Amino acid sequence: MTGLRFVAAFLVFGFHVHTERLVADGPARTAMEWVFSPGAAGVSFFFVLSGFVLTWSARPGDTARRFWRRRAARIYPDHLATWLVAVALAVAGGSGVALAVWLPNLLLVQAWSPDLDVFFGLNTVSWSLACEVFFYALFPVLYLLLPRLPGRALWPATAAALSLVWLVPVAAHALPLADRYWFIWVFPVSRLPEFAAGMLLARIVQEGRWPRRFGLAPATALAIAAYLGSRWLPDDFRIVAATVIPLALLVAAVAAADVAGTPSPWRSSRWVRLGELSYAFYLVHQLVLRLVVHVAGTGHPAAAGLGIALVSLALALAGSWLLHEGVENPAIRLLLRRRTPPATAGSAPKPRT
Known part of the structure; x- marks a missing residue:
């Protein structure tokens, strides 16, 4: 699963290349639109994967405080570093940053605001971290409730969680048109079912309830078909709902393949290394694109x-390596000096989240 993380991050990168309109209208841009216009679906993959991995690697006897400390050490240093860069770029560009924008972004609460300038302010992609912070806050309680669910109820509960994703665009029609995109794409409560589905799927795989016939190949084919076919759905359903079920099944299928030792291209050392850089790459790439567009223009x-x-x-990969090696790893070593017992919940490789 670690290797597949970079694929998701790369699709988000491609989506932003497409929206920045680096390529002028024509056949090449049309091809890019086909391949990358649904690329933001990579965020759904990360939300499902986060719930799956945190459940899979949960530590017996762990406490909420220790869990939150590990999560903060994992995500906040990189966020703070890229936040500082984004502020510096805004100041250097002469636009400045209002308190109402920089403070929520610093504290990772910007996704709770329906104001576009707030939730997409500074380093735009960090809105998803605000959702993750909300998920982490709830995880200790959700994890305590998970074992109370009978095994026979796991698949119906997963189906219910994924169905809620499809109900979000329906509920959004009760809001003013200007707030619907925020409610569907950014609002942390609306994205929680994806995280919950990941948690449920982790237990399904752990308990051997995953269907063996639905392996890596069919899961990948289904995810690709949904990804490419999502362009024909209405906007409100295309941006999350269209791909969430196939992506959730893909996460579980890849994990089941890891458990079974089934050959997978995503376990090669090259892909695993890229996967380790994926979080830093995700945070860096749009800042790089912003600079490139400023220098080179568009069209x-x-x-x-x-x-x-x-x-x-190439620049984003170089920046992500510097962030990973210069900030992320040193901060984790510094903030988590006390060693905690290794996870024992399963035998699959433990991707970093």
């Missing part, structure tokens, strides 16, 4: 635009 011919996109990718 380039196909060859030039794609070349600029590749340069952006």
